[in-house]
Amino acid sequence: MTTSPSTDYVTKHEFELAMAHIDTRFAQLETRIEQATVTSIRWIVGLAFGQYALMFGLILFVVSRELTHA
Numbered sequence: 001m002t003t004s005p006s007t008d009y010v011t012k013h014e015f016e017l018a019m020a021h022i023d024t025r026f027a028q029l030e031t032r033i034e035q036a037t038v039t040s041i042r043w044i045v046g047l048a049f050g051q052y053a054l055m056f057g058l059i060l061f062v063v064s065r066e067l068t069h070a
Contacts, residue, residue, distance in 0.1 A: 010018075
C-alpha cells in the first residue's frame with residue numbers, strides 16, 4: 001500500500017510562523033524545567049536542614065541523659 005506524496009506545500013510565511021510557535025514552546029518548556037530545578041533544590045536543602053536538626057536533637061538528648069546518670 002503506497003500513498004502518493006502530498007502536494008500541499010507550505011509557504012515561507014507559514015513555515016516562519018510554525019518555527020516561531022515551536023521556539024515559543026521550547027522557551028516555555030525551558031522555563032518550566034528551570035522552575036522545577038529550583039523547586040527541587042529548595043526541597044533538598046530544606047529536608048537536609050530538617051534531618052540535621054533531628055540528628056542534632058537526638059545527639060543532645062542522648063548526651064543529656066548520659067550526663068545526668070554520671
